[in-house]
Amino acid sequence: MDFTPAFDLELQLEGFNGPLDLLLHLVRKQKMAISDIAIAPITEQYAAYLKRMEELNLDIAGDYFVMASTLMLMKAKSLIPREKESFEEMREELIFQLEEYEKIVAKAAKLRERHREMARSFPRSFKEKIKREEREFKVGDNGVFLLVEHYAKVVERLKALRPILIKPKPYTMKDVLALLFQVFREKRKARFSSLVHQRERGFVVYAFVSVLELVREGSLRVTQTDTFSEIVLQRRGIFNEEKQAQLIARFE
Amino acid sequence: MDKDFKATIEALIFAADAPLSVEKIARILEVDSELVQNAVDELSADYKPRGMNLFELAGGYQFLTARRFYPMVLKMKDTDRSLSLSQAAFETLAIVAYRQPLTSQEISAMRGVQSVSNILRKLQELELIRIAGRKDVIGRPMLYRTTPKFLELFGLNSLGDLPSLEEIGVNES
Amino acid sequence: MDKDFKATIEALIFAADAPLSVEKIARILEVDSELVQNAVDELSADYKPRGMNLFELAGGYQFLTARRFYPMVLKMKDTDRSLSLSQAAFETLAIVAYRQPLTSQEISAMRGVQSVSNILRKLQELELIRIAGRKDVIGRPMLYRTTPKFLELFGLNSLGDLPSLEEIGVNES
Numbered sequence: 001m002d003f004t005p006a007f008d009l010e011l012q013l014e015g016f017n018g019p020l021d022l023l024l025h026l027v028r029k030q031k032m033a034i035s036d037i038a039i040a041p042i043t044e045q046y047a048a049y050l051k052r053m054e055e056l057n058l059d060i061a062g063d064y065f066v067m068a069s070t071l072m073l074m075k076a077k078s079l080i081p082r083e084k085e086s087f088e089e090m091r092e093e094l095i096f097q098l099e100e101y102e103k104i105v106a107k108a109a110k111l112r113e114r115h116r117e118m119a120r121s122f123p124r125s126f127k128e129k130i131k132r133e134e135r136e137f138k139v140g141d142n143g144v145f146l147l148v149e150h151y152a153k154v155v156e157r158l159k160a161l162r163p164i165l166i167k168p169k170p171y172t173m174k175d176v177l178a179l180l181f182q183v184f185r186e187k188r189k190a191r192f193s194s195l196v197h198q199r200e201r202g203f204v205v206y207a208f209v210s211v212l213e214l215v216r217e218g219s220l221r222v223t224q225t226d227t228f229s230e231i232v233l234q235r236r237g238i239f240n241e242e243k244q245a246q247l248i249a250r251f252e
Numbered sequence: 253m254d255k256d257f258k259a260t261i262e263a264l265i266f267a268a269d270a271p272l273s274v275e276k277i278a279r280i281l282e283v284d285s286e287l288v289q290n291a292v293d294e295l296s297a298d299y300k301p302r303g304m305n306l307f308e309l310a311g312g313y314q315f316l317t318a319r320r321f322y323p324m325v326l327k328m329k330d331t332d333r334s335l336s337l338s339q340a341a342f343e344t345l346a347i348v349a350y351r352q353p354l355t356s357q358e359i360s361a362m363r364g365v366q367s368v369s370n371i372l373r374k375l376q377e378l379e380l381i382r383i384a385g386r387k388d389v390i391g392r393p394m395l396y397r398t399t400p401k402f403l404e405l406f407g408l409n410s411l412g413d414l415p416s417l418e419e420i421g422v423n424e425s
Numbered sequence: 426m427d428k429d430f431k432a433t434i435e436a437l438i439f440a441a442d443a444p445l446s447v448e449k450i451a452r453i454l455e456v457d458s459e460l461v462q463n464a465v466d467e468l469s470a471d472y473k474p475r476g477m478n479l480f481e482l483a484g485g486y487q488f489l490t491a492r493r494f495y496p497m498v499l500k501m502k503d504t505d506r507s508l509s510l511s512q513a514a515f516e517t518l519a520i521v522a523y524r525q526p527l528t529s530q531e532i533s534a535m536r537g538v539q540s541v542s543n544i545l546r547k548l549q550e551l552e553l554i555r556i557a558g559r560k561d562v563i564g565r566p567m568l569y570r571t572t573p574k575f576l577e578l579f580g581l582n583s584l585g586d587l588p589s590l591e592e593i594g595v596n597e598s
Contacts, residue, residue: 017511017512017513017516018513018536018537018538019537019538020537023537061539062539063537063538063539067537097535097537100535101535101536101537104516104523104535104536105516106590106593107519107587107590107593108516108518108519109515109593111515111519111587111588114579114580114581114588115508115578115579118506118578118579119505119508119578120492120495120505121478121490121491121492122263122266122267122489122490122498122502122505122506123267123487123488123506124267124439125267125268126268126269126314127442128316128317128440130325130326130329130440139405139406139407140552141555141572141574142552142555142556142572143405143406144406144407144408144414144415144555144556145420145549145555145556146346147342147345147346147406147414147415148346148417149420149550150342150343151347151349151417152417152420152422153343154343154347154362155417156422158362161364255474258476259476259491259494260476260494260497262475262476262477263476263477263490263491263494263497263498264476264494264501265476266477266490267498267501267502268501268502272501276501280497280500280501301428301432303432303433303434303435303436303439304435304436315439317436317439318436321433321437324433324436324453324454325436327453328437328445328449328453329440407558412565413565415567419542420542420546421542421543421546
């Protein structure tokens with residue numbers, strides 16, 4: 001059989017369960033003992049596999065790239081004499097990780113085999129009803145998990161139901177001033193309450209600030225006969241486009 | 253009669269979800285119905301003195317616990333205490349656990365239902381939740397909390413031990 | 426041995442939803458455990474040639490169909506009890522089984538991946554693992570353990586029955 005890397009890879013694609021699995025595969029292909037792992041060639045082969053996976057448009061998990069960068073860092077350290085100790089440490093760590101992983105794979109295979117064997121026997125599947133109703137509540141082994149799962153479901157459902165709020169565009173000082181200018185281009189007198197009739201609080205505040213500004217620079221005169229009584233606004237100056245632009249510039 | 257033949261039939265009846273007919277057994281084993289019927293009759297007699305009996309029900313055969321041992325089985329099931337909560341009750345309990353203290357209206361709103369009062373009563377009877385004061389809003393509705401028994405049953409030391417949504421990979425917002 | 430005593434135990438094991446321990450039977454019948462153990466051993470031998478066998482699982486006894494009748498029972502049921510788990514899930518389960526209790530970070534590190542939360546969730550849904558408290562370190566991460574159902578589905582009586590590495594053929598260094 002032809003074992004060019006690409007062909008080999010395509011055979012293996014479904015099989016890799018993570019970076020350690022791929023690494024272990026490469027070590028075995030070299031017929032090396034894990035403890036003899038040569039970092040430089042393994043790094044290159046590993047990178048070649050990742051590249052090939054990308055070429056095949058496989059969705060490669062970030063985990064593979066993390067390992068690739070670790071390997072590259074190790075390779076770099078191996079070339080720098082004063083990093084020798086650090087390199088050896090990393091290499092030992094990787095060897096330990098691979099050896100442990102190899103054991104896990106063996107254990108997983110054994111468990112799977114046992115399960116397959118066990119699955120050949122069937123339990124009694126009919127559930128007989130011999131029970132009294134008033135029984136106490138008991139929580140199964142997975143109680144806490146069920147609790148958080150149920151809560152997660154509620155939260156997810158609420159998220160899905162949450163209306164998308166379209167926030168009303170907030171008023172700008174510019175909008176409010178434009179409105180005041182429009183009113184006083186036509187009228188000499190206006191009641192403050194009519195200007196802000198059915199407007200929300202933000203608008204009222206902006207309008208009041210605008211009025212104060214216009215009073216300050218002599219364009220309006222304000223009269224109020226009593227506390228909380230009607231504020232009457234009277235035009236004194238000019239309300240044209242130029243003036244409006246000038247005032248807006250001041251607020252910006 | 254071939255012992256293994258009888259044993260195969262025994263296995264089939266035992267594992268079936270519902271009473272198993274002689275014809276169906278005959279089809280599976282690719283033998284004559286009469287042969288199966290004889291084996292079933294023998295099995296039925298074999299099981300007479302035992303803990304389970306072979307019953308003829310709804311046109312088929314099924315193993316059921318022998319009636320005379322019901323009292324003992326009941327005793328066992330009582331010690332099981334394995335009453336499970338309905339989905340709705342579990343969900344309600346989860347909401348109280350994570351959002352306590354809160355009112356029944358708040359729970360209803362989260363579950364998107366009109367009322368949870370029956371479930372709340374049930375959970376109170378099971379001593380999983382309790383009333384823990386009233387909320388300071390109009391109508392002063394009652395507030396619910398989980399009980400120490402809830403913690404004990406779920407093997408938690410404190411409410412802080414409840415797994416967070418992030419821990420199971422769900423985003424809260 | 427009293428025939429009815431054996432038949433009662435037979436009925437209890439048959440009627441139970443999960444493997445039933447000798448201790449529990451002894452408690453229900455209010456007799457000595459030893460007596461129950463003897464009866465169970467006899468039952469176990471009695472059932473050897475039959476359609477179902479008595480299996481010792483998760484610290485108890487349970488009737489299951491004898492393995493040799495698998496092809497016939499499968500023909501009737503269409504599907505067996507095999508869990509459809511990925512290799513990654515089997516590896517994760519093996520790590521939990523052999524190293525329990527441990528945190529998800531510890532599992533991730535052993536598998537050389539960033540996260541195993543989806544797999545842990547799946548294993549919990551299948552009731553193969555469970556949350557068993559929190560580790561007393563910063564962040565108090567959750568600890569995972571296998572469940573009795575894991576033992577049951579993997580044909581183990583206790584965690585001590587997990588295959589050893591020598592058995593698997595790997596040298597534990």
